[in-house]
Amino acid sequence: MRLSDGYKLSEIGVIPIDWEVKTLGSLTTLLTNGFVGTATTAYVDDDDGILYVQGYNIEKNSFNFNGIKRVSKEFHAKNNKSCLKAGDLLTIQTGDVGVTTVVPPDLAGANCHALIISRFRLQESDPFFYSQYFNSEQGRAAFKVIETGTTMKHLNGGDMKRIFVPVPPFKEQQAIAKALSDIDELLATIENAIAKKRDLKQAVMEKLLTGEARLPNFKSSWETKSIVQLCKINKGQLITTKTLIPGNIPVIAGGKQPAYFHSSPNRFGKTITISASGASAGYIALHQTPIFASDCSTIEDSADYCLEFIYYSLLLKQESIYAAQTGGAQPHVNAKDIYPLLIALPTDISEQKAIAAVLSDMDLEIFTLEEHRQKTSQIKLAMMQELLTGKTRLVNKEHSNA
Secondary structure, X not given: OOOOOOEEEEOOEEEEOOOEEEEHHXXXXXXXXXXXXXXXXXXXXXXXXXXXXXHHHEEOOEEOOOOOEEEOHHHHHHOHHHEOOOOOEEEEOEOOOOOEEEOOHHHOOOEEEOEEEEEEOOXXXXXXXXXXXXXXXXXXXXXXXXXXXXXXXXOOHHHHHOOEEEEOXXXXXXXXXXXXXXXXXXXXXXXXXXHHHHHHHHHHHHHHOOOOOOOOOOOOOEEEEEHHHHOOXXXXXXXXXXXXXXXXXXXXXXXXXXXXXXXXXXXXXXEEEEEOEOOOOOOEEEEOOOEEEOOEEEEEOEOOEOHHHHHHHHHHOHHHHHHOOEOOOOOEOOHHHHOOOEEEEEOOHHHHHHHHHHHHHHHHHHHHHHHHHHHHHHHHHHHHHHHOOOOOOOOOHHHOOO
């Protein structure tokens, strides 16, 4: 293999000539497990208890504090080996193995459960660089080689010590970590904006779809009707792989996404689908283009009501529809289970349409943000591939050790 000038072949592939490759253990002063065993008897509700970080609190380069526990000071004192310091790496050991984050200063002094703690010499190695590396395609591939178990994957600390990792010059580690952390912050900002938009949409739905709040210039009366009084619920035409003629028409069946594509539609106008069976039984969706409705119930457009208004009204009752599931291993929602649902609606269809337009605009804003998130995520993946392998350099070689 012909190498480009300034690059060399190493144990982890082609890297810049001024990068090194070392074992993880040689870079750390400590690489150990968090507490392993049952700690539930040590849980406390007191605010002065010690935070106890577990696998479900770890996300890529971040934390999720939902459901975080606290343990007694006595438990913490007995298990000081798993006491955390700022800059420690925490890596999920069992389950979604390899997911890693850095302990921030405000979590210093916490304890942890069944996580692998990697403590670097902070004057020589940037933990944020290695957190990004462990969460990258290359890092996860390295963990894949050493993971054990079949149903439940597991990492052993001893094996982790022996994996090879890249060692760029320290200043370059910092520059790479900063560039990738900046885009992580952007992704977090977009995620927060999406969450706020969704919460706002939910609040607006609860106001507008019940008549509690009215749009300007509408004064018509409202009425409450059951679905069966309002709409005709049809059943999709069940197909199998034997009767399927492949094409470009999405087949809407039991799941949230098209399972396959047909050659021709059986629904041409705007259509609401309600999944009839499977894990997503009861899932509500609105389709603006032709579809082939299979294992689902459908409601189609009519001059008697605004279909989008009906869709958002059903969406407001999504949890109730899920609760109507019957069956065990194969949940099912029958059309007759949906008939009794009551919907409040204005008698003036133009008001129905105006309300639906407000909510549709909000959906478009959320969709635009979600597209932005997806594109930003793709940019980050490309940056990781370039920066963590040294294909693109952020620090000139002659200045990287300055």
